[in-house]
Amino acid sequence: xxxxxxxxxxxxxxxxxxxxxxxxxxxxxxxxxxxxxxxxxxxxxxxxxxxxxxxxxxxxxxxxxxxxxxxxxxxxxxxxxxxxxxxxxxxxxxxxxxxxxxxxxxxxxxxxxxxxxxxxxxxxxxxxxxxxxxxxxxxxxxxxxxxxxxxxxxxxxxxxxxxxxxxxxxxxxxxxxxxxxxxxxxxxxxxxxxxxxxxxxxxxxxxxxxx
Numbered sequence: 120x121x122x123x124x125x126x127x128x129x130x131x132x133x134x135x136x137x138x139x140x141x142x143x144x145x146x147x148x149x150x151x152x153x154x155x156x157x158x159x160x161x162x163x164x165x166x167x168x169x170x171x172x173x174x175x176x177x178x179x180x181x182x183x184x185x186x187x188x189x190x191x192x193x194x195x196x197x198x199x200x201x202x203x204x205x206x207x208x209x210x211x212x213x214x215x216x217x218x219x220x221x222x223x224x225x226x227x228x229x230x231x232x233x234x235x236x237x238x239x240x241x242x243x244x245x246x247x248x249x250x251x252x253x254x255x256x257x258x259x260x261x262x263x264x265x266x267x268x269x270x271x272x273x274x275x276x277x278x279x280x281x282x283x284x285x286x287x288x289x290x291x292x293x294x295x296x297x298x299x300x301x302x303x304x305x306x307x308x309x310x311x312x313x314x315x316x317x318x319x320x321x322x323x324x325x326x327x328x329x330x
Contacts (some may be wrong), residue, residue, distance in 0.1 A: 123162070129289075129290050
């Protein structure tokens with residue numbers, strides 16, 4: 120459900136941006152039409168990754184980095200500290216291991232598959248959009264958010280917490296990685312001859328615009 124809200128919000132933002140641009144250029148005023156295939160891709164990715172995989176992944180991280188006993192915390196006085204092995208360990212492994220090597224590759228592969236893209240198109244989309252700034256955005260948002268998660272949030276509430284934080288993040292992710300339907304429709308030509316390397320695909324598929 121959280122991913123649904125995030126992508127719907129992103130689609131509306133992209134529609135307003137496209138509407139503003141196209142209205143300035145040709146006076147058109149297109150109504151908002153929800154891209155249900157894109158929505159299905161984003162929502163199903165969240166159900167698999169956040170709803171199923173992360174539940175088991177966080178348990179594995181907790182076993183690998185068990186929290187100290189209550190007595191040990193009382194003696195050390197570091198109960199609320201972020202600089203504990205059971206906080207920094209899962210945080211760093213998740214953000215610098217799983218996210219770049221698992222989360223994003225699966226994200227581009229799965230959303231491309233659901234949207235009807237070929238393997239080659241999904242790979243091209245990942246190459247075009249999986250840039251250092253995307254990881255930088257992720258770390259800027261999730262390092263502090265998951266620091267709080269592993270330090271303060273009880274393990275039984277981890278999925279609920281990341282789902283709530285994900286409402287904002289998923290809007291950002293959808294905006295930065297998925298093309299708006301209006302943008303795809305606006306580029307009707309199959310391939311420009313201006314050297315820009317811009318390819319336009321049919322509705323429901325990814326658009327890759329290498330810069």
